[in-house]
Amino acid sequence: MGFDQYHEPPDELPAAARTFARLCASLTEEAEAIGWYEQRLAVEPDREAKAIMRDAQGEEFKHFSMDLEFLLRRTPTWREIAQGILFQAGDIVAHGEEAEAEANEEGDAGSDSRQDRPGSLDIGSLKEAAR
Amino acid sequence: MNHLLRSLAPITDSGWDLLDREAKERLTPALAARRLVDFAGPRGWEHSATNLGRTTAVASAPCEGVTAVQRRVLPLVELRADFTVSLSELRDHDRGAADADLEDLDTAARRIAIAENVAVFHGWQEASIAGITAVSPHKALPLGKHADTYPQPVAGAVELLLENGISGPYGLALGRDEYTRVAETAEHGGYPLLDHLHKVLEDGPIVWAPGVKGAVVVSLRGGDFRFESGQDLSIGYERHDAEAVYLYLEESFSFAVATSEAAVALGPQSKGGD
Numbered sequence: 481m482g483f484d485q486y487h488e489p490p491d492e493l494p495a496a497a498r499t500f501a502r503l504c505a506s507l508t509e510e511a512e513a514i515g516w517y518e519q520r521l522a523v524e525p526d527r528e529a530k531a532i533m534r535d536a537q538g539e540e541f542k543h544f545s546m547d548l549e550f551l552l553r554r555t556p557t558w559r560e561i562a563q564g565i566l567f568q569a570g571d572i573v574a575h576g577e578e579a580e581a582e583a584n585e586e587g588d589a590g591s592d593s594r595q596d597r598p599g600s601l602d603i604g605s606l607k608e609a610a611r
Numbered sequence: 612m613n614h615l616l617r618s619l620a621p622i623t624d625s626g627w628d629l630l631d632r633e634a635k636e637r638l639t640p641a642l643a644a645r646r647l648v649d650f651a652g653p654r655g656w657e658h659s660a661t662n663l664g665r666t667t668a669v670a671s672a673p674c675e676g677v678t679a680v681q682r683r684v685l686p687l688v689e690l691r692a693d694f695t696v697s698l699s700e701l702r703d704h705d706r707g708a709a710d711a712d713l714e715d716l717d718t719a720a721r722r723i724a725i726a727e728n729v730a731v732f733h734g735w736q737e738a739s740i741a742g743i744t745a746v747s748p749h750k751a752l753p754l755g756k757h758a759d760t761y762p763q764p765v766a767g768a769v770e771l772l773l774e775n776g777i778s779g780p781y782g783l784a785l786g787r788d789e790y791t792r793v794a795e796t797a798e799h800g801g802y803p804l805l806d807h808l809h810k811v812l813e814d815g816p817i818v819w820a821p822g823v824k825g826a827v828v829v830s831l832r833g834g835d836f837r838f839e840s841g842q843d844l845s846i847g848y849e850r851h852d853a854e855a856v857y858l859y860l861e862e863s864f865s866f867a868v869a870t871s872e873a874a875v876a877l878g879p880q881s882k883g884g885d
Contacts, residue, residue, distance in 0.1 A: 495628075597842075597845075599613065599845040600844070601634055601844045601845060603843055605650030606646045606650075607647065
């Protein structure tokens, strides 16, 4: 088994970056599995076999969503952009451009991912927590 | 590896996780200023100064026919609290011990939180930080020695802010002794004092603020007080020997008051901490 999820030498990466990379790899694998089941379901004539595959694909939906939520929680800018795109009616590309522009405007300090600030306790503002 | 040099420390990933979690747990309840003022950033360790948008005239120019002004900025201050962790404690944690002795870290977290609160609320002249109470034009209102009487001066402070066109909601920072008095009063039954104070503050928060002398009422409408973070609180590595690892809590920040009228001090006042 290799360690292909790392693009840089693992020894030089902080623990948080390694965990992040593992979850990115997991997200990719879940998306691939969803696609594979979609293809199998499209060609499988046996109703019982299809029911099993639908159930299995549902598991992959769950895994993909959990992976995504973990990554979004660790990457506020990604989360902010995703919030502008996901579950929104209308033009997906337009939402994407708007969300990216808003995130860039607010993030004039640069990326707010802990991956870019290793060692930070990421406490930030507590004003909302107090109210 | 960044300037915190964490990867040089003889600490496992699990050990770092323990230290980071402990520090965050200790710091979060004590960082009162961050509950009441605007927070900008973090801008990064390389960020050195806050733009004030103001200039100072330069008396002379390099040649005739030109004039010059110089930009004024507020330099960030680096705050650091050293602490030590026993290597044997860290090794025991790696073995599964759930009761690691991190007292020195807890002390450092308490000190740096108090320093941040004091700088924001009362100022830190040597670091060019003008605190909220230091620049408030309002005369401090007497708080009284008994918590039962607190609603009156708090309501007076809110009224003073309204008279100056400062809208709410409002937040109340209570020094350690004052907060304890309020909490104890609430425990003794009757109409809870905390609820009463919340109503006076237009549902604003009442915040435990170690380091604050007396109490401070501030507007939470935003735009009046700005804490700019360079590097948010982080743990860095200094050195180690056979017995212990020497670490530190560190942050860089500036603080500026845009509307000095947006806060009223209550009770005893001091420019220093406790």
